[in-house]
Amino acid sequence: MMDGNLHDDPLLVGEGALGQMMPMYLRVSPSGHIRSVGPTLAKLCRGNDLRGARLLEVFELRKPHPVQTMEAFGKLAGQRLHLALRDGSKTALRGMALRLPEGQGYVINLSFGIAAAEAVREHNLTNADFAPTDLTVELLYLTEVKAAVMEELAALNLRLQCAQRAAEEQALTDALTGLANRRALDQTLDRTVEAIRRGGRAFTFMHIDLDFFKAVNDTLGHAAGDLVLTHVSKVLREAARKGDTVSRVGGDEFAMILPGMVDEADILRMARRIITELEMPIEFEGQPCHISASVGATISRIYETPDPDRILSDADTALYASKRAGRGRCTVYQPGMTLPDVEDEARSTRRT
Amino acid sequence: MHGLVNRSLQCFLRDTYGSDLWCRIAEEAGIDSVGFEALLMYDDAITDHLIDASIKWLGKPRDALLEDLGIYLARLEAPRRLLRFGGVDFVDFLQSLDELPERVHLAVPDLEIPELRLSSIGGGRFTLECKGRMPGFGSVFAGVLRAMADDYGALALIDLAQTASASELIQIELLEMEFASGRHFELALPERGA
Numbered sequence: 001m002m003d004g005n006l007h008d009d010p011l012l013v014g015e016g017a018l019g020q021m022m023p024m025y026l027r028v029s030p031s032g033h034i035r036s037v038g039p040t041l042a043k044l045c046r047g048n049d050l051r052g053a054r055l056l057e058v059f060e061l062r063k064p065h066p067v068q069t070m071e072a073f074g075k076l077a078g079q080r081l082h083l084a085l086r087d088g089s090k091t092a093l094r095g096m097a098l099r100l101p102e103g104q105g106y107v108i109n110l111s112f113g114i115a116a117a118e119a120v121r122e123h124n125l126t127n128a129d130f131a132p133t134d135l136t137v138e139l140l141y142l143t144e145v146k147a148a149v150m151e152e153l154a155a156l157n158l159r160l161q162c163a164q165r166a167a168e169e170q171a172l173t174d175a176l177t178g179l180a181n182r183r184a185l186d187q188t189l190d191r192t193v194e195a196i197r198r199g200g201r202a203f204t205f206m207h208i209d210l211d212f213f214k215a216v217n218d219t220l221g222h223a224a225g226d227l228v229l230t231h232v233s234k235v236l237r238e239a240a241r242k243g244d245t246v247s248r249v250g251g252d253e254f255a256m257i258l259p260g261m262v263d264e265a266d267i268l269r270m271a272r273r274i275i276t277e278l279e280m281p282i283e284f285e286g287q288p289c290h291i292s293a294s295v296g297a298t299i300s301r302i303y304e305t306p307d308p309d310r311i312l313s314d315a316d317t318a319l320y321a322s323k324r325a326g327r328g329r330c331t332v333y334q335p336g337m338t339l340p341d342v343e344d345e346a347r348s349t350r351r352t
Numbered sequence: 353m354h355g356l357v358n359r360s361l362q363c364f365l366r367d368t369y370g371s372d373l374w375c376r377i378a379e380e381a382g383i384d385s386v387g388f389e390a391l392l393m394y395d396d397a398i399t400d401h402l403i404d405a406s407i408k409w410l411g412k413p414r415d416a417l418l419e420d421l422g423i424y425l426a427r428l429e430a431p432r433r434l435l436r437f438g439g440v441d442f443v444d445f446l447q448s449l450d451e452l453p454e455r456v457h458l459a460v461p462d463l464e465i466p467e468l469r470l471s472s473i474g475g476g477r478f479t480l481e482c483k484g485r486m487p488g489f490g491s492v493f494a495g496v497l498r499a500m501a502d503d504y505g506a507l508a509l510i511d512l513a514q515t516a517s518a519s520e521l522i523q524i525e526l527l528e529m530e531f532a533s534g535r536h537f538e539l540a541l542p543e544r545g546a
């Protein structure tokens with residue numbers, strides 16, 4: 001008999017059951033007085049019994065638009081509502097009001113908006129505070145797992161970046177001495193020359209070639225040779241000023257870029273100091289190692305348009321002049337300085 | 353295999369047995385002892401080599417090793433929390449396991465884990481079927497279930513059944529739901545710096 005009369009069969013649901021289905025429901029009288037409250041919503045109000053309070057005094061309706069009267073509120077039945085508790089927490093909620101038949105007032109179902117995690121934290125809610133159909137807990141799960149994955153990704157990026165930086169550094173560093181290598185020198189020289197074209201500081205390029213290094217290597221072995229090279233790098237580093245580049249460009253060849261040092265007397269003084277320091281004997285297993293160095297330098301100011309290849313080659317010419325003049329000295333390149341005809345032959349023997 | 357799996361193995365071995373043994377196992381398996389990145393993919397064979405090397409150095413059967421891995425993982429705070437989202441009590445948690453692969457995909461879309469199907473056979477007894485491409489996950493899940501029973505404070509017998517089929521079967525017998533008080537779980541983490 002009931003089956004045949006579905007349309008007129010009123011749905012009777014007790015407050016307890018309603019609270020189970022919709023733990024954040026409100027039942028409100030036509031006058032706007034709250035008559036019953038779902039258990040989770042009650043928890044949000046921290047023990048304040050909402051029953052008997054006026055809906056619009058407890059909640060602030062934000063969207064679709066604020067209302068002052070229950071008459072205005074009634075017109076929003078069936079729409080999506082954005083509300084907030086007027087208490088200190090200002091917890092944002094969304095919901096929908098259903099107008100009950102025969103002037104029984106309203107049932108309003110609420111849920112948390114996108115800021116669910118904050119509300120759950122603030123009100124110490126548990127899994128049991130949510131209806132089984134509610135996906136808020138899944139939202140919290142996703143928030144947490146996303147944070148973990150993002151953190152891992154950020155750490156991975158950092159590790160990759162560090163690895164890349166280390167690889168780049170390795171590619172530009174001489175393994176034995178830790179000085180810049182040939183590649184790094186070329187890059188710095190290019191940059192410095194480029195900077196001059198844009199009005200940057202003039203500089204001196206210094207080519208330093210060790211004398212008698214082969215003898216050390218041949219008589220005392222490679223370990224002694226390595227010790228000497230490490231010592232040379234230390235001497236050059238100490239001689240360098242801030243902003244200078246010191247590099248090892250070959251077996252026993254070094255080079256320096258000295259921005260701002262353009263006075264010939266200064267250059268010769270610095271080279272002299274380096275050579276004197278290098279001529280001090282270095283002790284290897286109780287044996288003294290003796291070396292010296294020949295230096296060739298060129299000043300960027302003598303060129304109308306400085307060119308890295310030209311600078312390298314002119315410093316080389318000056319270095320060769322030092323070698324020919326008896327080693328252990330420095331020559332600053334002068335325009336017109338050339339190598340004698342024996343150059344090629346001499347060069348091939350010089351570095352042995 | 354997903355880096356998370358390899359990384360889990362690495363952390364489990366290193367944290368449980370120390371760095372020296374981890375390095376030795378890594379060497380045996382032909383892996384750099386720096387190990388794995390959790391979010392990169394690796395060849396499946398690497399995981400096999402790693403497991404084989406662990407079995408050799410630890411003198412443990414494969415099933416026991418993988419079960420220990422499962423226990424280790426479920427006791428780490430971050431995975432433990434994510435697992436606890438599954439249910440309010442141990443039975444609720446068991447019932448949520450069918451959804452676990454979906455949950456895992458929400459988190460890490462390319463992490464492949466086996467299909468899970470829980471069946472209730474009455475009297476507090478359940479079976480969990482793991483059907484996947486890589487055998488061994490069954491043992492890991494057996495360990496995870498053991499750790500989670502403890503976490504919820506439930507007393508349960510958990511065993512990996514021997515099956516002839518491709519899928520692995522875990523038998524669960526729940527003896528007591530509230531055997532111990534279990535560990536605390538709050539849905540939302542405290543705010544950073546709070």
